[in-house]
């Protein structure tokens with residue numbers, strides 16, 4: 512049997528939420544242990560330029576920002592570990608967690624900062640330009656600015672797609688929205704807003720066949736009408752995917768309250784508390800609305816402060 516390790520504070524996940532929680536927890540002498548997770552640095556590591564995080568007047572790349580956050584957390588002796596937590600048991604007073612390298616960790620407090628993953632279509636051409644940072648994005652608020660004065664295409668018909676299409680319409684000369692059915696999923700008000708926007712063209716029953724491009728990035732999209740089977744090409748430099756996110760919360764499902772998609776519910780709004788005492792959540796694992804690095808960092812701070820107060824109360 513492996514030795515049991517005890518900690519005051521276990522942080523699961525290493526995006527802006529996890530690192531901010533680590534900085535606060537470490538400075539409060541909680542000696543936090545962090546497991547970086549499957550995607551060290553989180554979603555920002557797939558973003559090129561971050562221009563909307565306060566404090567970087569010239570902007571910073573996502574991967575660089577995550578290196579800075581990691582250094583800041585380690586400066587105060589956060590024990591940052593590669594690997595991930597694969598199983599938890601939150602049924603007792605001590606929260607048991609198992610890492611992929613076989614460690615059993617008993618934590619007085621756990622901060623969940625496992626984030627969410629944007630869904631993509633899965634086309635090889637989409638993945639190619641995503642990986643090369645050349646015109647595929649799942650976040651208009653993050654990347655829309657780079658397509659100012661250009662033409663973009665966005666896939667999806669939910670509230671996110673409508674919100675992002677509207678956001679892009681203010682920056683881009685034209686936005687083409689690809690809706691796979693003959694109706695929207697979004698709320699009526701959001702649907703009406705995109706329909707009323709002059710430079711948004713909506714193509715119903717339309718799916719993406721291939722993202723087209725060259726060595727510099729995306730140049731267009733070939734789409735197919737799934738009723739008529741007719742195909743045509745749409746020129747664009749930015750291809751946005753807004754078909755939903757999946758919160759990375761599967762391992763907590765047996766213990767924590769979530770909504771129907773899996774976003775962890777806050778036990779008390781305005782705090783980071785979950786329904787299990789001593790377990791806190793920060794960032795996109797509980798946020799389907801804002802999903803920004805700065806909001807994740809803010810809730811990471813809240814989680815560390817809540818965990819610190821919980822520990823202080825335990826110790827009486």
Ligand code: NDP
Nearest residue numbers: 632667668669670671672674691692696753754755756799
């Ligand atoms: P949703 O799951 O609501 O919508 C996803 C959309 O993507 C659907 O239109 C779906 O099509 C489409 N889609 C899924 N897979 C594909 C695919 N492979 N190809 C083409 N299209 C695809 O996700 P959202 O992110 O939009 O919203 C998530 C939640 O967050 C919702 O509850 C929403 O109301 C909420 N939200 C609220 C906002 C607000 O109020 N301001 C803003 C943003 C989100 P289909 O309809 O055919 O299934």
